[in-house]
Amino acid sequence: MARFELRCSECALVFSEDPKLLVCPECSKHQARGRSLRGVLEVEILDGPARWPDEPLGSPDFLQQVLPLGDPSHLAPLPVGNTPLLDIPRLRRELEMPRLWLKDDSRNPSGSTKDRASLLVAAKAAEYGFETIATASTGNAATALAAVCAASGQRAVVLVPAEAPPAKLTQMLAYGAEVVPVDGSYDDAFELCMEACAEFGWYNRNTALNPFTLEGKKTLALEVARQLAPEIPDAVIVPTGDGVILGGFAKGFADLAAWGLIDRVPRLIAVQPQGASALVSALADGAEDVTPVPGAASIADSLVVEAPRNARSALRRIRESGGGGVTVSDEAIIGAIARLARLTGVFAEPAAAASLAGLEAALKAGLVDLDERVVLLVTGTGLKDRDAAARAVTMPSPIRPELGHLAERLGA
């Protein structure tokens, strides 16, 4: 069971574990409503493994060596992570990138990367004795929390934009979470969840705010590093909303370097939709914080964030890594859904397919070279958003079940 402290990503103050501690009490004094978070805390593991654990990736025995778990028996009985890193020969040929891999995180239990964060947060909530866990979400984080809590028997309250894709809403309801759709944006739901947790004493899973969200997602990087060893990616392509998956990716590689298990870290390439690009804009402007984008919108609902909550830390991480950011149009995202599925057999939701669209933009921008080792992160399954996927394909009309009609249809 790993010992740990919490370090402010801005002022570097260090804190001992405390169930009530979420962000840095000093830096968060300057917090304004509806802005990126000040004083996001990061976990510092004090006794990380000196060599690669032998245990299977994603197993409780593995997780207890690399995560800040008090008692691994609090982990919900739902296998999260240990998703495949795919060889994708056809996409490699098409892009002329012989060293391209795809990390298929759509194969998590609820169908998205968010399961990684929810698993750790729910275990910590159980350890701390909280009866209720709440989160704001564009959809996937809520669904992930609902799935984990269904397996563990914990109470989940989730606040989501009423406009979230119907499949996501249906899925989180099926898991038995208390789902509250809000007439408003994800950012509105985020603020409401802050107030509600303060008022009702719930444990707050809001991404970035809860330090175990970023920490849970770092397992992505540990897996990629293990699966690719002894190679290390030159760059990872990360669809980015709040910047916590990206932060988790960076944190995982940083931990491995600190533990002496790798000797360099990849460049981080953030991908955002043109309609919700606060973080990439700040990168371009050389700013240390984002300017929120009121009315942010994109077909990639999972990335529609006005004020990326982990912006300050994510911007630093990207710059330190020598990486960068790109924006992609909704049209490019829709095209990428079909292209990715046709060439890899991986069917991705818009936010996840943005990874491929982003790679192509990064190639054009010179942020990535064709012969580099690159990992595309696919964060969620295309089944989460049937309506978006329907825009990527053309539904053929039915035929009568007769051979002549079939021959005619196929030109056979």
Added chain:
Amino acid sequence: MARFELRCSECALVFSEDPKLLVCPECSKHQARGRSLRGVLEVEILDGPARWPDEPLGSPDFLQQVLPLGDPSHLAPLPVGNTPLLDIPRLRRELEMPRLWLKDDSRNPSGSTKDRASLLVAAKAAEYGFETIATASTGNAATALAAVCAASGQRAVVLVPAEAPPAKLTQMLAYGAEVVPVDGSYDDAFELCMEACAEFGWYNRNTALNPFTLEGKKTLALEVARQLAPEIPDAVIVPTGDGVILGGFAKGFADLAAWGLIDRVPRLIAVQPQGASALVSALADGAEDVTPVPGAASIADSLVVEAPRNARSALRRIRESGGGGVTVSDEAIIGAIARLARLTGVFAEPAAAASLAGLEAALKAGLVDLDERVVLLVTGTGLKDRDAAARAVTMPSPIRPELGHLAERLGA
């Protein structure tokens, strides 16, 4: 690379491998259109492993020891199988069944068990030099074939009822298959695919007809046996349409027994919807074949089959195992979607949730005891059919994002 022959499941004639050989040439002389198949062939592995392979379940190195693969390099680069066998403490307590497990096959790449069959069939097609693979499907088999062929670069033609759930149609289109919706039933599509393959020289993946469909699905049983070892299930609960998943389950256990790796096999419990229950009716009637059910219908679209193609063999397998069959109402299936999701964190499509409804029916019928070791098979993800899942939940109305409204909504 396992050597093998093909044995007729009815007359026991044995054949050498032949790309053109699907069903027994003798028994199939009595084949009538729109009826269950005569002379389904089963693979007989001649040099099965004498001890458990050390290789990871689902890996090419594992598969080449247990499947009739000529050259494992023909396997598509898409990890299929090796799905989790879940401890499900909350459902165990609710049902008072302390030795209940859930095999979560919804975590296959395209979201269903059908990926297992498609992976092997596509590899055999490549080995045999076929350029096109075709299949009829209620939806999942077509999607699975499309996904595997996207990864491998093979051509897939799929014939599906136009009424299949939209998410399935969208998904198979995204993978780039040539999708032909037919105005008719799955059984109509099945017959059309037979004619088309004969006419155009395509490789026919139709379930049961192609012996590698059943053989591919047997990996389910190998995994369950390995994951539960040294215990062996007393019974497995299998949602049943054509009877090929059930047949594959039986075949896997039979192979393990033949190889000396287990010393008994579980009882097979088939679950069918009340509106598509040809196989369970034949079991009750003591018949050796089914009477087709014209106009078969159920919310569990994956199980809507008028004339189960593998009926004759499946009926024998069930009887030999000491098992039985149950039917479940659409209402029970809908209830089971929510119950399963709420108590396990596994969100299942109707056909898959039928497993839980079927377990409860089997308990009532005395086919299963509370203290037995039982494995529930979940064959596909709930994200495949949003509309069905929507009937299992109540969508709450949105609130304004204000604390007072939230408190009121939750009675907090």
